[in-house]
């Protein structure tokens with residue numbers, strides 16, 4: 197039996213796994229994005245720049261911590277189940293987003309902010325109309341990193357009983373069923389690639405053409 | 412009218428601006444000039460409240476800016492700063508439209524206004540509206556910067572070294588352009604620079620600052636002729652006399668000792684040695700001049716006829732001198748707008764004029 | 771609790787740590803040789819380069835477990851389906867991207883006038899590459915190697931699931947047995963290893979950047 201036959205025959209079960217996988221990643225990414233963006237904005241305010249730089253240092257180093265370590269640690273606290281995976285992914289996903297948001301916002305030139313203020317923008321308008329658009333390239337890059345990592349780590353999260361497409365691969369590995377292994381592999385790989393392509397597309401449309409570096 | 416009333420700004424125990432009192436007249440360009448760090452930028456930013464002073468008051472048309480909402484105040488004042496200024500993520504249209512959009516103009520009106528302003532600053536709207544700042548040259552960016560500051564038709568413009576980052580040739584043409592613009596618009600402009608040439612060229616009034624204090628403020632020409640103290644004199648320095656050449660119109664300094672005759676008349680009359688300079692004019696055509704005293708030494712009178720340059724009476728002395736030096740001719744004939752001969756100028760004459768004003 | 775675990779399993783931990791390091795190290799050496807050569811080969815051929823880097827980026831997004839599993843299936847016919855071979859192969863494949871991309875970008879950034887100066891002194895193309903371009907590109911290439919190494923430490927953990935050994939054993943075995951101390955001990959080791967590799971290579975990178983501050987990494 198090949199992977200496609202396997203998928204055809206077990207579609208209801210497989211589609212449930214896809215839904216689980218996407219759900220896990222979706223919730224975690226949304227949480228990471230909200231937290232990362234909010235924290236990044238707060239720590240990049242001029243008064244908190246010292247904190248901001250510290251955060252950049254910490255999150256820069258924290259990206260060297262393997263994602264599996266966070267899942268494992270979360271398992272110690274919350275045991276088996278999808279909750280463990282979602283919490284771990286949310287925490288882990290904050291790191292690249294927060295790193296990118298805070299470093300990009302801190303890089304917005306002070307005189308650009310001042311020009312915006314000088315023209316009569318309120319602080320909120322400066323943030324929304326100037327700072328965030330200028331940081332958008334980097335924010336989107338952080339988001340893409342988080343999504344790629346989450347899709348990948350969610351597969352491994354099957355070992356803490358999180359469900360998702362990892363289940364298919366693990367069962368395939370343990371009962372030596374190449375068709376299952378291939379089917380699972382094909383699906384997660386497609387999800388990973390498609391979501392990254394989709395985000396690349398969004399990135400293109402969100403980031404102003406005036407900011408892209410001609411290559 | 413903008414009045415600064417004993418304005419002081421202190422950072423810790425450093426006083427950046429020290430009891431500065433200054434009245435900036437309406438509809439004219441007032442230059443803030445002084446060495447680096449003397450507090451020019453600080454002063455400018457206090458006017459639109461980007462910086463709050465430690466002490467003193469600033470009034471626009473009699474109303475204290477501290478009685479106004481800073482956001483509203485800034486939207487009503489045009490602000491141009493060196494180099495950056497433009498938002499890289501907005502198109503030219505977006506940049507010009509910043510303040511109008513903050514004031515909730517509708518899109519059509521913003522677009523029309525942006526087109527209008529681009530034409531005003533000599534950029535073709537159909538080409539430039541959709542461009543991004545990185546797709547513009549330095550000079551074009553500065554023009555857009557000026558257009559942006561004018562977007563909501565502010566009466567007051569604050570300009571902080573707006574042409575500072577531009578090469579000398581482009582800077583010159585931007586200055587010319589800005590002067591022509593101001594002739595039509597007549598805004599109240601506060602213009603910061605530490606380029607004396609720029610100050611003299613653009614300023615109706617110049618205020619000279621040092622260590623946060625006002626040293627002298629006067630009409631440009633008066634300030635050049637009567638520097639208040641050694642500091643001002645030194646600041647104006649060596650450039651001073653050359654800069655004055657920029658201010659003085661050729662028409663006012665010509666040598667009027669000349670007679671006009673046709674070539675034929677000259678040949679016929681046999682000019683005496685004592686006659687003043689003779690300009691040969693046949694119909695509308697000026698063909699040359701004959702220096703006083705030259706004719707007697709010549710066998711053939713025609714050989715004594717010198718070629719010359721013509722200069723408009725509205726030209727500055729600097730332009731006249733430059734024309735002469737470049738052509739290698741000894742004299743320029745200065746003509747009025749209708750072609751009448753106002754007189755002649757030579758390099759030694761200009762040197763003499765300069766020596767006189769330098770006293 | 772964790773202390774007693776480490777006391778009891780100290781030797782085992784050391785063994786698996788070394789296993790982990792050797793797996794990552796081997797993959798890194800392979801990836802660096804392939805990546806730098808590939809980067810050099812494609813430099814100067816912009817279209818090919820974009821394709822190669824693009825393909826490597828796509829491969830890079832493929833979840834690690836999926837790639838491991840894929841190799842298990844693919845290598846089964848030659849009886850290498852489990853163990854270190856698929857693990858090292860997968861790690862190598864992943865590590866190539868950051869290295870090849872950084873090599874390519876770094877070579878492109880070399881100032882053309884420097885290259886011309888070298889040519890003007892009579893250097894052959896390969897001398898220009900070896901004596902001028904590559905040394906100038908080194909800091910950025912090292913940044914790519916560091917990225918690859920850090921990522922490799924994390925991915926090698928997953929190799930335990932396909933019999934590749936390494937520190938992942940403690941984590942997955944600990945989870946399976948619900949042995950918290952084992953999980954915590956494994957997590958601690960893997961975290962420390964990740965941070966140490968990152969820090970160590972960061973220092974190496976700075977040491978190789980003469981006079982200048984580190985340039986930005988070209989992360990996606």
Ligand SMILES: Nc1ncnc2c1ncn2[C@@H]1O[C@H](COP(=O)(O)OP(=O)(O)OP(=O)(O)O)[C@@H](O)[C@H]1O
Pocket residue numbers: 422425426427446447448449450451452453454605
């Ligand atoms: N935020 C600040 N904190 C402390 N000192 C400041 C601050 N801003 C300005 N100063 C000081 O105040 C003085 C005046 O600064 P300002 O920027 O107004 O000078 P400037 O005349 O515009 O100089 P330049 O021609 O170089 O632009 C300088 O000595 C400067 O160091």
Ligand SMILES: [Mg+2]
Pocket residue numbers: 451452453
């Ligand atoms: Mg200044």
